[in-house]
Amino acid sequence: MAVKPDHENINFQTKPALELSNLYGLTPKVVAAVIASIAEHNKERLISLIVPLHPADQADMIERLNSAQLKRFTLMMRDNLDPTVLTYLPDSVLEDVVSNYGVNELAQALPELDSDDAVDILEDLEDDEVADILAALPVGERLIVEEALSYPEHCAGRLMQREVVVCPSHWTVGQSIDHLRSQSEDQLPDEFYVIIIIDPARRVLGQVRLGKLVSSNRPVRLSEIMETAPHQIPVTMDKEEVGLLFQRYGLVSVSVVDAQEKLVGMITVDDIVDVIQEEAGEDLMALGGVSDSSLRSSLVTTVQSRFLWLLVNLATAVIASLVIGIFDATIERLVALAVLMPIVASMGGNAGTQTVTVAVRALAMRQLADAQVVNRFILREAMVGLVNGLIFAFVAGLVSLIWFQKIDIALVMALAMIANMLAAALSGAGIPIILSKLKIDPAVASSVFITTVTDVIGFLTFLGLASLYLV
């Protein structure tokens, strides 16, 4: 693609990157110029604007187009679109681009990519599209991609790239470098940081970092400089576990092996960055009661994705109301109770959410694996709940006393606060741990349970104590 950039004065590549805005290729100026060139049907200008951009910036640009613009864009860009761009697109936009692009063209472009990137694109598409694209792929590529897609989603087999550099352990540094030099660019992975040392049965013996390889003398044997630390993982391992392993040991590259312990691929740290980001984001969204945070989702999709959570919440709110309903006669006689009761429930709900958040995060980081640690955590939370319960019993009691000038109301408030804060702590710590033992994602389900518990206990203790002692 011999294309000259049209925006030398706005592109980061041509001036020092000391301004934050210069680090990103897609400036408002470029965006405006791209949209103008689409409107003007100026194909040459569009290509000269898009091609010099980093694929991530090209993807960002595509995301900003409306569907009419996108249609024209794909028509005008056609053969000049780098297939790598597709790997940076969110699912919803990818679907649109692929349907504009056409199955055959995509099948031609896919073999240019590393196998992990090709799989990354295909797994986001509909089944019938995938079947069409697979049918149009060259046989060799098709087999590789089909094999990758045969692994369950969210496992190492989907994440890994099949392109690896392997050497036997008896080779010298010189031999290995000569071997690498003899390979064409297509034969080498786009990204690799290690060469993997295997035995004749393709079992992994260790790996040599490129930094070590390139700074060692030619006669040195690979066996002398290879590392044998935990650098191989099973192909069925969960993505999240792979991410945690990379984090814990600060890994750069791991070998992926099949059930016979033969090398089938490798995963590098740059693939893991996305996994970690996604996993952390998923927990955050699950705790907030949203399953899809994409800003591009349609109104219908968004309403659907929030509906279930709100419906469950309505059910728990009705349960809480039923509890209040038991005491309607009490409230009728002393309306101050209706005024104060949300305070008890709300404080319990917030204290419970705090504990749930800590528990969910600790579970995600695998810090609650040990029975001893779990016990210590529950005990500490119970103590925190008790101490905060006592403090806020005093404060809320005082507020009630000043407000309604009745010591009895203040005492009921204080007792209910202690009970609810303690219940919040125990259920906030216990529920996520129990859910995770039952293999239910604690980030998704904990909040519902915890607010139900704190609402019910809050209203029950406050109104119950009031009905016994006040009216």
Add this chain to the structure above:
Amino acid sequence: MAVKPDHENINFQTKPALELSNLYGLTPKVVAAVIASIAEHNKERLISLIVPLHPADQADMIERLNSAQLKRFTLMMRDNLDPTVLTYLPDSVLEDVVSNYGVNELAQALPELDSDDAVDILEDLEDDEVADILAALPVGERLIVEEALSYPEHCAGRLMQREVVVCPSHWTVGQSIDHLRSQSEDQLPDEFYVIIIIDPARRVLGQVRLGKLVSSNRPVRLSEIMETAPHQIPVTMDKEEVGLLFQRYGLVSVSVVDAQEKLVGMITVDDIVDVIQEEAGEDLMALGGVSDSSLRSSLVTTVQSRFLWLLVNLATAVIASLVIGIFDATIERLVALAVLMPIVASMGGNAGTQTVTVAVRALAMRQLADAQVVNRFILREAMVGLVNGLIFAFVAGLVSLIWFQKIDIALVMALAMIANMLAAALSGAGIPIILSKLKIDPAVASSVFITTVTDVIGFLTFLGLASLYLV
């Protein structure tokens, strides 16, 4: 350290890593053996158990010790403890280890580490300890560390390592490799994936990936194979921005430059994994109202870290109660209102939290930078709020009708639900965006505002409409 591992049969390094448990060096068996050897004062056995472990596992083991065990452990391990272990310890434990270890010994150990690791340890310590350690460091090392600590926290200068491999662009591949081979191990960074190409004024021209270097022929010039994409960042750039840049462009290594655009260090992707994890975790915890999720924090620290949030929440709960108080006469006449009113507030609170979660995540990912995107987001959320408001107005109205057999109550419930869901959507989308414009962390402050809004609007519309039309 010529020490033979004592646990050949339980260490991952000696058998294939196909079981998940084998991927982690610290098995329950090892933990038990370590604790036993501490109890028995068996120094040799302790060393033979600990030294073969990965530093991350050694740190995990240290975290599991109580303070008496830790005291003995540091006494018994002394010179055999790899200083890298310290970089894996959480702040609270690091403090304990350092006070047991002693300032002088630490000062002796620090120069063994890459500069980013040394800084990582020192920035977690108290000021007086840092001063003592700095005073005990050799002059050369002290200057480097002092300079690093002079950069503001959370900036690239703290994250980077000063050890880099640089070459001029006119060098050939052969010359560069010979240069690398001539360096002693101490002179090379522990981890590097690129060589940085500089001009005589130490300005960055580009970088060459090691994979490219090692697969190119010796006579090829570096200028022919170097990349010039956005690989340099200012030393003052915020860590979070650095992380986002790595993610967006799938970077492996960036050069860090000072205000004069001279190379001062580099940041590699393995350092970024921790940054991304921390940032994502911070948002999750902030939304949950906790500032410190460490499982090891003491009771006092934990109570303190949760107290402020609960106090703020008490204030907002009291505000909501004040609103209810306005309508106490209405409630006295129709107690069903007290039973139903938490439903409106709770549904608003949950819908608002959903929107806040999406907004906070999008802000963290820098997806809400563009005014057009912000407008589209607010509009979509308002529509979602309206649609969900209509749906739940119907459902909650129906529940009220069945429960209290009064069409008026059902109508008031329905109207209040629509109003509150719409208010939840608008404030849930607007508040985080406004806070972030005001440079206040939206993850920390949004929840308070949103629940206040939805409680007040919920009670106000429901009880207000009831007082107008029902009683």
